[in-house]
Amino acid sequence: MNLDIERPGAPTPPSPANALLMQFTTAYWTSRCLHVVAEFGVADALDNGARSTEALADATGTQPHALYRVLRLLASVGIFELKDGSWHHTEASRLLRSDHPGSLRDYIRMLGLPAFWDAFGDLDHSLRTGEPAFTKSHPEGVFGYLAGHPEESRIFNASMTSKSHGDIAAILPAYDFSQFAVVADIGGGRGHLLRAILKRSPMTLGILFDQPHVIADVVPEKDEKLSLVGGSFFADPIPEANAYLLMNIIHDWPDKECIKILSAIRNAMPQDARVLIIETVVPSTPEPHLSKELDIAMMALPGGMERTQEEYSTLASKCALRLVSAIATISPYSILEMAAA
Template sequence: MKIEEEQKELKDLFTTYWQYLALKTTCTLNIFDHIEQGENSIDRLSKVLELDRTALSFLIDGLCTFGFIKGKKDGLSLTQKGSLLTEEHPQTLKYACMLWGEEHLTAWQHLEHTLKTGQPSFEFCFQKPFFEWLAKEEAANKIYHKAMFEYARDDYALITNFIDFSTHNVLMDVGGGLGALLRAVRKKMPNLSMYLLETESVIKLLPVNYSNLFSAISGDFFKEIPPLADAITMSRVIHDWNDAKAEVLLNNVYNALPSGGKLYLIEIIKENLKDGAALLNLNMQAICNSYERTLDEYKVLLFAAGFKFICTKPLNSLQSIIICEK
């Protein structure tokens, strides 16, 4: 590549956050939802949402250029990409969009702290470990868990193609968020008994009809996991914790399972980090003081807890299922 092309690439890169934050603010202000519901002119939107008309028209110009909105000033509508950021779309990514511009962004703005100390810049900014802080922040807690649900809904949609749950009597998803994985399993396993173990602050966010699909248990997986299931899934959980915490958690999982019971970990194995995920490790350190592990690092933790390693299966282009047995 010519040096001029690289200069251009760099100059474009420096302001890519404008695009993301414009989009994030559009979601936070529910602008896409209002356009979807028929408030389709800048005048109408600025009136209904009490926004500055000039700033709003600059924002809409950008959103048209980047393919989220189409039409003229008084005939705005959403493109397919724009409608993916509305609340009611079945494949919505509205909260996934908002998540990264909240406390994660604050932590990333203080990345120097992590680089200089090896400690999470999140704790430097918010004075508490991430999940402890989240449980006490109602608005942030809702955005985080709805965002995780949106990722999980897509990531685990085909989980039953990879795990044969018919060999189990009872499944428990430990740290299962708003239950996306269990919802995917329920579609194929109408009679399997299923539990979600989560913190009280997450259980409160479950939709009213969840009990038709699974039972919810409020608890702390570092204290005790009730011995109710012969299969446990834990997805994107171990990667939130350092080795000392992960050891306590895996010991509790081991104690909760009967002999022959199975543990299915869903994680990104470090060897597979690439492209857009190449900085995920830095993100995990800055937020949670943790990291994505290699398969060997997972095996060390699993053996220490007493598990037998069975195999890994790729779930999608990034995540793997690590299967083990008590």
């Protein structure tokens, strides 16, 4: 019996163009497995020993067959490993544990939260209307939504700390923060960047400024030289300092709001103070860069954008500031140093 299936023409292997499209149209299947595994705490349930699928499913309240298939896909890209019928950690899966010093669990959980995940499903809304996709289901916007959802807000704030481990390690050696007597972190979340700076600069005092419900969750550490200030950078007085950190803040907002934030800082700051914007800067060249991915997340979620160096310079000039230098770090983040114009 001839089992050859007749096909018109000679069979051809998929072209690189075909493989490229297939890879990117399905990439979210793997992302989504990562979200649910982080949400169910699978990595926490897998300690240093090996565990069977059944034991992991039992510990995480999941169905063994479904969990096995999700882990099999993740293991195919190096996240978890199946050996002799039991699951083991890999370097990457260990970063999904809550207790790892470089844990990314909260960041991955945040991107998998229904309100955040759904915004990417609604990305067409951004293209059609120019509005953040998030507002299709939540007209109050990301920060209004978080203010009304304490558990999601806790995960979001923890996610910012979680994702910052590597970025902070790159930022600290790139700039001499110890030259400032007082450093204010505006929208500093739980203060992960500011605390890391204060540890390296024992003579510097810190001011952590964020929304009142975010500041209320910050637990002061013993002997730290940190003042906690709750307020809105749109409505409340900005504290006086010698340097103002804004990490992942300006990219959250359209130009109009950025001008309000930077002008408020400009009005509060001493003449010789510095404004230090820490963001990814969009390169003018076409290669892949984190800034281009974050830019889409900013479009879908808070309605902000990543910017080019020229765009930061223009923004500064509209707020009586000038861009003094753009300092690259070994991470995709740069420090955009601004002074009074």
